[in-house]
Amino acid sequence: MPTGPDRVDPRITRSRRAVLDATLAELAARGYGGLTIDGVATRCGVARSTIYRLWPDRAALVADAIDALNEQPPPLPAGDETPRERIATLVRHLADAMRSSPVAACLPALIDGAERDPTVRRLHHHYNDRRRAALVAAIAAAVETGDLRSDVDPELAAVAVAGAVVYRRLMTARPLRDDEVEPLLGTVLGW
Amino acid sequence: MPTGPDRVDPRITRSRRAVLDATLAELAARGYGGLTIDGVATRCGVARSTIYRLWPDRAALVADAIDALNEQPPPLPAGDETPRERIATLVRHLADAMRSSPVAACLPALIDGAERDPTVRRLHHHYNDRRRAALVAAIAAAVETGDLRSDVDPELAAVAVAGAVVYRRLMTARPLRDDEVEPLLGTVLGW
Amino acid sequence: MPTGPDRVDPRITRSRRAVLDATLAELAARGYGGLTIDGVATRCGVARSTIYRLWPDRAALVADAIDALNEQPPPLPAGDETPRERIATLVRHLADAMRSSPVAACLPALIDGAERDPTVRRLHHHYNDRRRAALVAAIAAAVETGDLRSDVDPELAAVAVAGAVVYRRLMTARPLRDDEVEPLLGTVLGW
Amino acid sequence: MPTGPDRVDPRITRSRRAVLDATLAELAARGYGGLTIDGVATRCGVARSTIYRLWPDRAALVADAIDALNEQPPPLPAGDETPRERIATLVRHLADAMRSSPVAACLPALIDGAERDPTVRRLHHHYNDRRRAALVAAIAAAVETGDLRSDVDPELAAVAVAGAVVYRRLMTARPLRDDEVEPLLGTVLGW
DNA sequence: CTTTAATCGAGACGGTACGTCGGGTCTTTCT
DNA sequence: AGAAAGACCCGACGTACCGTCTCGATTAAAG
Numbered sequence: 001m002p003t004g005p006d007r008v009d010p011r012i013t014r015s016r017r018a019v020l021d022a023t024l025a026e027l028a029a030r031g032y033g034g035l036t037i038d039g040v041a042t043r044c045g046v047a048r049s050t051i052y053r054l055w056p057d058r059a060a061l062v063a064d065a066i067d068a069l070n071e072q073p074p075p076l077p078a079g080d081e082t083p084r085e086r087i088a089t090l091v092r093h094l095a096d097a098m099r100s101s102p103v104a105a106c107l108p109a110l111i112d113g114a115e116r117d118p119t120v121r122r123l124h125h126h127y128n129d130r131r132r133a134a135l136v137a138a139i140a141a142a143v144e145t146g147d148l149r150s151d152v153d154p155e156l157a158a159v160a161v162a163g164a165v166v167y168r169r170l171m172t173a174r175p176l177r178d179d180e181v182e183p184l185l186g187t188v189l190g191w
Numbered sequence: 192m193p194t195g196p197d198r199v200d201p202r203i204t205r206s207r208r209a210v211l212d213a214t215l216a217e218l219a220a221r222g223y224g225g226l227t228i229d230g231v232a233t234r235c236g237v238a239r240s241t242i243y244r245l246w247p248d249r250a251a252l253v254a255d256a257i258d259a260l261n262e263q264p265p266p267l268p269a270g271d272e273t274p275r276e277r278i279a280t281l282v283r284h285l286a287d288a289m290r291s292s293p294v295a296a297c298l299p300a301l302i303d304g305a306e307r308d309p310t311v312r313r314l315h316h317h318y319n320d321r322r323r324a325a326l327v328a329a330i331a332a333a334v335e336t337g338d339l340r341s342d343v344d345p346e347l348a349a350v351a352v353a354g355a356v357v358y359r360r361l362m363t364a365r366p367l368r369d370d371e372v373e374p375l376l377g378t379v380l381g382w
Numbered sequence: 383m384p385t386g387p388d389r390v391d392p393r394i395t396r397s398r399r400a401v402l403d404a405t406l407a408e409l410a411a412r413g414y415g416g417l418t419i420d421g422v423a424t425r426c427g428v429a430r431s432t433i434y435r436l437w438p439d440r441a442a443l444v445a446d447a448i449d450a451l452n453e454q455p456p457p458l459p460a461g462d463e464t465p466r467e468r469i470a471t472l473v474r475h476l477a478d479a480m481r482s483s484p485v486a487a488c489l490p491a492l493i494d495g496a497e498r499d500p501t502v503r504r505l506h507h508h509y510n511d512r513r514r515a516a517l518v519a520a521i522a523a524a525v526e527t528g529d530l531r532s533d534v535d536p537e538l539a540a541v542a543v544a545g546a547v548v549y550r551r552l553m554t555a556r557p558l559r560d561d562e563v564e565p566l567l568g569t570v571l572g573w
Numbered sequence: 574m575p576t577g578p579d580r581v582d583p584r585i586t587r588s589r590r591a592v593l594d595a596t597l598a599e600l601a602a603r604g605y606g607g608l609t610i611d612g613v614a615t616r617c618g619v620a621r622s623t624i625y626r627l628w629p630d631r632a633a634l635v636a637d638a639i640d641a642l643n644e645q646p647p648p649l650p651a652g653d654e655t656p657r658e659r660i661a662t663l664v665r666h667l668a669d670a671m672r673s674s675p676v677a678a679c680l681p682a683l684i685d686g687a688e689r690d691p692t693v694r695r696l697h698h699h700y701n702d703r704r705r706a707a708l709v710a711a712i713a714a715a716v717e718t719g720d721l722r723s724d725v726d727p728e729l730a731a732v733a734v735a736g737a738v739v740y741r742r743l744m745t746a747r748p749l750r751d752d753e754v755e756p757l758l759g760t761v762l763g764w
Numbered sequence: 765c766t767t768t769a770a771t772c773g774a775g776a777c778g779g780t781a782c783g784t785c786g787g788g789t790c791t792t793t794c795t
Numbered sequence: 796a797g798a799a800a801g802a803c804c805c806g807a808c809g810t811a812c813c814g815t816c817t818c819g820a821t822t823a824a825a826g
Contacts, residue, residue, distance in 0.1 A: 033224020108306040115299040163354030238778040415606020490688040497681040545736030
């Protein structure tokens with residue numbers, strides 16, 4: 001009987017998916033330090049021993065879950081008309097995410113986890129860099145087309161704009177609303 | 192008739208101080224969810240029972256420690272010459288803090304704690320609002336004196352600048368260096 | 383339909399036995415009021431939580447241990463020749479027990495425990511009644527055969543003889559020696 | 574310079590008395606292992622520090638209390654007519670004591686304490702020997718006068734009678750009643 | 765009387781045990 | 796052969812006291 005081409009037991013795939021989802025939910029609900037294998041198992045109705053069979057320890061599980069969280073390709077708003085509109089769209093998208101997406105829900109846990117675990121830190125920084133890149137590109141394009149002053153540093157500008165949105169989510173009681181995006185861009189980019 | 196002496200046992204003050212310091216250190220080292228009364232007691236060489244005599248539970252201790260953390264008035268650089276210089280000083284100060292201060296060490300824990308505990312949340316937001324106020328005032332003054340365009344919203348501008356510094360600390364591997372402050376202000380405020 | 387296998391996890395039986403033994407040892411060493419779950423756990427190298435899983439609290443554990451202590455059927459010397467010899471054997475056996483058996487080691491703890499806890503009291507009295515019954519029967523038999531005066535009350539005679547042995551163990555510095563048994567019977571039963 | 578008449582601060586005498594009484598009450602209520610300085614202090618309304626000032630530790634306090642307990646000379650029924658009547662009186666007295674006196678209330682505690690603490694043991698045995706002596710003397714007198722067989726060993730007979738009374742108090746649910754004293758003497762001494 | 769000195773009540777402190785909860789490892793049983 | 800169940804050890808929780816200790820506040824004795 002030939003061994004299949006790396007066939008994986010469907011039960012495993014099923015368990016894997018359920019556990020990862022539950023892990024993200026627990027991460028959002030209890031944070032990095034509050035996450036518990038037992039909590040995850042209870043949430044997804046799987047036995048603890050199953051989790052321990054599939055991941056060596058808590059750290060590996062969390063890392064795997066974060067990976068899964070970020071690999072879900074965010075519905076990138078593609079092919080906008082002008083750089084200016086594209087920037088507005090991207091920031092609005094980010095502001096929206098900071099108010100309701102799974103990533104935002106896990107953000108405090110991610111930040112805390114990044115502080116304690118090198119692997120989490122690497123993932124966290126990596127995915128932020130990737131996400132920021134689109135904004136940097138749009139801003140650079142705007143500089144290119146003359147929509148922005150040429151002395152604008154695209155990287156710093158992107159950090160400022162994204163930073164404002166993140167800051168409002170993490171450091172204040174009021175996340176940035178959609179209608180505050182335009183004033184923000186007006187103030188920061190001089191529009 | 193003068194108010195009574197209201198003497199407080201010096202042993203209490205001593206214990207209180209030691210425990211709060213240790214709590215902040217543990218918060219920085221293990222995070223909000225990882226903090227443990229046992230850990231705090233061990234770190235400062237105080238008996239667990241002493242901690243429970245002075246605070247009803249973990250939550251109260253953490254809240255108190257955060258309060259103590261913020262009430263140490265940071266050496267505000269006061270009375271600068273021009274608004275412009277004052278802004279630069281404030282931001283440089285913030286960038287510096289994000290690289291080395293106790294507050295920055297505890298920041299991930301604070302963010303995580305704010306997400307889980309309403310009291311921590313209130314404190315966290317309150318102190319951030321207070322700290323940001325100085326920057327807002329300086330920017331408003333710059334608008335007043337014409338150093339900044341009149342269409343600049345001081346609150347949003349402050350959020351963008353502070354947000355950039357915080358973003359670099361929390362979301363990337365490279366906190367903002369001092370020599371990046373000027374380029375940041377150049378880009379965001381058009382200087 | 384036969385009763386199910388009713389298998390009990392061998393680990394449980396093992397822990398149970400170890401804990402009960404240690405409890406008796408602690409009872410002998412520290413007494414009823416000095417017994418400590420921590421002490422028992424330490425003595426038998428079992429985790430405290432294991433004890434709490436098997437018994438609801440200290441009282442239940444002690445009661446169970448006392449039960450176990452008494453259920454080990456003492457090697458009753460059975461089927462002696464004459465009632466007279468049987469009485470002597472029984473008393474010698476008791477005197478011996480009062481000098482060295484586990485029961486004697488725990489006796490002060492049992493008496494103290496009986497004074498504080500109704501359950502212990504019930505067990506203590508029950509097992510004493512049971513143990514005394516053999517002596518009462520032998521004395522009654524001796525009365526029957528004319529070996530003892532007919533006005534001897536077997537119950538009181540048994541109490542006097544057993545009482546003497548117990549008294550010497552609990553109230554004096556010198557437990558009754560084997561060679562004192564014959565004189566005791568001579569004096570009390572007129573032999 | 575002659576030392577004063579060893580005056581002792583009346584506050585001390587007062588505290589001392591109150592504490593010793595409370596100690597005996599606690600011994601009766603909680604036993605030797607359950608006795609607690611705090612319990613004693615609470616019971617007699619004295620501060621813990623006062624107790625610790627007057628006695629070095631728990632052991633000394635207990636020993637002192639036991640001493641006080643036994644030094645209250647029991648109202649010895651003196652000068653009876655015949656040895657036989659005197660014996661009956663003494664045993665009735667003991668039976669009575671085993672049902673209601675402070676000594677009987679503390680007896681389990683004393684037995685337990687004697688097992689753990691050499692000092693308590695010494696006191697316990699000493700006072701029992703003293704109390705038993707009267708009975709031994711009365712029995713010896715009865716032998717002398719021919720009221721008892723000459724082969725009766727007064728010491729063993731006294732132990733048997735006293736032992737019966739003590740046994741019924743400590744090992745059974747029914748302490749010896751007054752009307753059981755005569756049958757007991759009838760059976761044991763052949764009356 | 766007032767001063768002086770001791771006793772006293774109060775309670776902070778480092779500990780230890782309580783009984784509870786839950787975490788991660790590993791064994792046993794079931795399907 | 797898995798997965799589910801759950802026993803095991805460990806450690807933190809918050810509570811209750813214990814015995815040590817340091818305090819001011821009282822109260823007795825001496826001047």
